[in-house]
Amino acid sequence: MADPKGFMTTPRQDWPRRPVGERVRDWDEVYVPGALLPIISAQADRCMDCGVPFCHEACPLGNLIPEWNDLVSRDDWRAAAERLHATNNFPEFTGRLCPAPCEAGCVLAINQPAVTIKNVEVAIADRAWELGLAPPRPPDRLSGRTVAVVGSGPAGLAAAQQLTRAGHTVAVYEKDDRPGGLMRYGIPEFKMERRHLERRLDQMRAEGTRFRLSTAVGRDVGAAELRSRYDAVVIAAGATAWRELDVPGRELEGIWQAMEYLPLANRVCEGDLEESPLSAEGKHVVIVGGGDTGADCLGTAVRQRAASVTQLDIYGQPGADRDHEVEPWPTYPKIYRLSAAHEEADALGTAPSADADARLFAASTLHFTGDADGRVRELSLVEVDAGRREVPDSTRTLPADLVLLALGFSGPDRGDGLVDQLGLAMEPRGTIARDDGFATNVPGVFAAGDAARGASLIVWAIAEGRSVAAAVDRYLTGSSRLPAPIGPYDRPMVV
Structure with a gap:
């Protein structure tokens, strides 16, 4: 001190x-x-x-x-x-x-x-x-054991780096053309420039971690074949199965999931595209969902020069200070926070009808209205109370040429066949089931990160990656010196 x-x-x-x-x-x-x-x-x-x-x-x-x-x-x-x-x-x-x-x-x-x-x-x-204080740390000797890590988000990268440094030969399988998961194609560049990701990837390659890109396990390589090739497998594929909005008019053109919109903008920053085919330029944009992904869409739409951008949050507007009765210290309180994207929207006046910055709070979508060509043109909403009951006479409409759904994620996407080919047991909420040692019901297969925990914070993903690495190391060698900061059932502090 x-x-x-x-x-x-x-x-x-x-x-x-x-x-x-x-x-x-x-x-x-x-x-x-x-x-x-x-x-x-x-x-x-x-x-x-x-x-x-x-x-x-x-x-x-x-x-x-x-x-x-x-x-x-x-x-x-x-x-x-x-x-x-x-x-x-x-x-x-x-x-x-x-x-x-x-x-x-x-x-x-x-x-x-x-x-x-x-x-x-x-x-x-x-x-x-x-200052050169983050050099590669390759292992002194190799264990002769091999591990496949499926997914290159923060959980997968943390697991891979820890296992590589422990002396195991690790290959990371990533379905996209570049590693990083949502840090690459989901998080906008204005929140984290990709150079920070690239130098960590270079560090990992120098340590010995190998990357198998554009390879979807279950589709491009069979999941059972992968299991037979490696001594252990870590599933860290993320929770990419997005939630839907089942309201009339959802079938109209111009309504997209956030994770269909954000990756295209990021590919422009990567140099893959000159401009996004889903650009918000000149359009009235409505974002359904009040979380961080919605805010990422907001900042992206502002930079694409949208005519207007409004973000709908089904929860009521929180206060500026912690409610010590409901969320006492040291829990993480739900208070009014102004992200960089919200600050930008507020300063530029992108949503004239918003309650604060670009957000409409306590707002629930009723239906979409389209034009004769089947394109969305309006969104109808209603105010709701804390119990999500409709408030009488509170219906209103917003112009909407582009609607982005940012409603969260339910678990891993099963479209590639990874889960079913391995025969992984699943939790009722759609995540991969595991025991208190991060092991699935399939011997030698472990699960970590959002695929098993459910959509969470990056800090929890890294903690999961470090912890599953210790579990895999113990499985392969009988003991482990790798740190395990959390267990699979640990959760954030709540009242």
């Missing part, structure tokens, strides 16, 4: 964002380049060294937050990078994409703004790369 009074004398200061008018004209990250380092040591000084750090409990990775806060406050970047990487394979991913449940659990957050844990994390990660 470099400054024992830092939490009393230093106010919270977040990484500043670039001006809205500047950043919506490009796809670069929204933050001011170079503006974090000048403030981060003082921000790390705000850590109270509280003795019982609930930030540890709130973070499924068990990140050593007070330790690296203290090291950053002393400008000891080498030691800070070592402590950060001790628990997290990809801190630059979580530092940019995680909603920071650790900050909700910060003891200082009981009555003050929390320590900027997420900003400190990303500062350490970026500084580690700048």
Whole structure:
């Protein structure tokens, strides 16, 4: 604790964002380049060294937050990078994409703004790369055992890296043409530039991890054949089976799933397309779904110069402060948050009829109306109460040339045949069943990440990847020194 009074004398200061008018004209990250380092040591000084750090409990990775806060406050970047990487394979991913449940659990957050844990994390990660403190760590010797990892999202990559470093020969199978999963084609570039992903992939290749791209297990290679070829298989294929909206007019043209829309925009940034065939340019866009995926669609549509963008959230507008009776500290509270995309929409006035920024809260879709050519033109909605009952006389319509459904995901997509070919047991909610050691009902086959947990946060995915790696290592060798930060049944803190 470099400054024992830092939490009393230093106010919270977040990484500043670039001006809205500047950043919506490009796809670069929204933050001011170079503006974090000048403030981060003082921000790390705000850590109270509280003795019982609930930030540890709130973070499924068990990140050593007070330790690296203290090291950053002393400008000891080498030691800070070592402590950060001790628990997290990809801190630059979580530092940019995680909603920071650790900050909700910060003891200082009981009555003050929390320590900027997420900003400190990303500062350490970026500084580690700048100073050459994140070199490849190939194993000293090989075990002679082989592992196939299906899926290259954060859970799959974490599992693969841990198992490679343990000495096993690991191949990652990815159905897309590039690795990264939703971090590649689901997360917009303005939230995380792909260079951060690429250098981690280069690190993994240098360590010995192999990637088999454009290969859908179950379709391009049989799942049973894959199992016979490897000593163990990890299923980390994600939860890509999207939820549908069963209302009249759904069949109209111009209504798309978010994960049909976002990947095309990302392929433009990758250089695969000159422009997206689903561009929002000049269109009235309505996004159905109030979560992070909906916000990603919002920021993307704004950059594509949509005529208007409105996001519908079926939940009521939350308050600005934690409700200590309903969601007491240190749980993660549902409060009104202004993401970069919402800030942009608010500043640009993209949704004149919205309750706040671009969002209409407590809004439920009734039906879609189309034109003579069968294209969507209007969305009818109704206000609902906390029990999702319709409020009388609250029906209204919005112009809609492009509708994006961002309603979440139910489990792994079974279209490729992976689940059925292996004969994997499934949970009633559509996820892969597993025991307390991450093992499925098929010997030698393990499941991790959203495919088994259900759609969750990136920090939980990485924690699952690290934990399943320890389970696989133990299966292959009889014991393991790999860390296992969580069990398959662990869940976020709730009341």
